[in-house]
Amino acid sequence: MGPGPSDVHPQVLAAQARPTVGHLDPLFLAMMDELKQLLQYAFQTSNAMTIAVSAPGSAGMETCFVNLVEPGEKVIICRNGVFGDRMRQNVERCGGIAVCVDNAWGEPVSPANVEQALRAHPDARFLAFVHAETSTGALSDARTLCALARQYDCLSIVDAVTSLGGVELRVDEWGIDAIYAGSQKCLSCVPGLSPVSFSEQAVEKIQQRKSPVQSWFLDQSLVMGYWSGSGKRSYHHTAPVNSLYALHEALRLLAAEGLEQAWQRHRTMHNILADGLTNLGLKFVVAAPYRLPQLNSIYIPAGVNDAALRSALLSEYNLEIGAGLGELAGKAWRVGLMGYGARRENVALCIQALTEQLSLR
Numbered sequence: 001m002g003p004g005p006s007d008v009h010p011q012v013l014a015a016q017a018r019p020t021v022g023h024l025d026p027l028f029l030a031m032m033d034e035l036k037q038l039l040q041y042a043f044q045t046s047n048a049m050t051i052a053v054s055a056p057g058s059a060g061m062e063t064c065f066v067n068l069v070e071p072g073e074k075v076i077i078c079r080n081g082v083f084g085d086r087m088r089q090n091v092e093r094c095g096g097i098a099v100c101v102d103n104a105w106g107e108p109v110s111p112a113n114v115e116q117a118l119r120a121h122p123d124a125r126f127l128a129f130v131h132a133e134t135s136t137g138a139l140s141d142a143r144t145l146c147a148l149a150r151q152y153d154c155l156s157i158v159d160a161v162t163s164l165g166g167v168e169l170r171v172d173e174w175g176i177d178a179i180y181a182g183s184q185k186c187l188s189c190v191p192g193l194s195p196v197s198f199s200e201q202a203v204e205k206i207q208q209r210k211s212p213v214q215s216w217f218l219d220q221s222l223v224m225g226y227w228s229g230s231g232k233r234s235y236h237h238t239a240p241v242n243s244l245y246a247l248h249e250a251l252r253l254l255a256a257e258g259l260e261q262a263w264q265r266h267r268t269m270h271n272i273l274a275d276g277l278t279n280l281g282l283k284f285v286v287a288a289p290y291r292l293p294q295l296n297s298i299y300i301p302a303g304v305n306d307a308a309l310r311s312a313l314l315s316e317y318n319l320e321i322g323a324g325l326g327e328l329a330g331k332a333w334r335v336g337l338m339g340y341g342a343r344r345e346n347v348a349l350c351i352q353a354l355t356e357q358l359s360l361r
């Protein structure tokens, strides 16, 4: 019950153990086509450029920035935790100009502040923000932020590493232009893959680039030669065949449960956990309307030794909870309820373990 990787579903682990075939084997290519459709369902999009990058969420982030942002282009970056600042670093490494809109850690991104920045920078080409900030547990209003991006003629770039599969996310309906996620959070798959999707407008922007993408590996125009369903597929890199089996199975399980049912399960488990934590006198970092069900940040009570308590949970209950990150290091714990981990027995174990351990300290 940490901030990810989450517990991997046993069927996903079994899928990963299937015999490895060649990455251009017809059976494997057929599975990739299905995987693409399953990803389109998970993202709620019909975007043709929807694939899994063969590397973790950070590579999905980099894929979006290196393909879209050209030197000298301005990007409004929202920062309300660790991952927004990584977006800034990506923009600057692409030679872009980052204009930062800051909110305090634990707060969602403020649409009013974003609109102010969009008005002040009419030459901005992109708006980038983190939908679900894993460092704090805050959920931002992606629908409103993407509508603002459209209104001010910007393309939106959205980090959905922790949100995909755990909370409502509708790429086409909300007008998201570029989005990246992670396999290891609410999809409960093995770490190391990053689903991404680009809208038609984003693809046009990539096609109109004046300079080549500086990363050969992440250049989507080359990667699509392998992932594209039409025409002859050509070798780009050796795909992580067994990890892709795992992602296919994780997405199949999500589709079998139903996306909305999965969002509801995360919400229900969060409500039970939040009641239990509140009864123990623990306080949430994030105000109730903006809390992520899948990432619960709670302040460490005064006088409790952070590392000693987490280590007791691990050794005596086989239970992992996450430490605080960045500004919240040593001040908060992060209790994950992600994917297959969002189950009643986990919630009950966590409350029991914290009840016992906090009474000892």
Ligand code: PLP
Binding pocket: 004, 056, 057, 058, 059, 061, 083, 130, 132, 133, 134, 135, 159, 161, 162, 182, 192
């Ligand atoms: N963005 C967010 C919101 C994350 O939570 C993470 C990882 O926890 C990342 C990006 C980076 O993903 P990865 O660690 O898979 O590279």
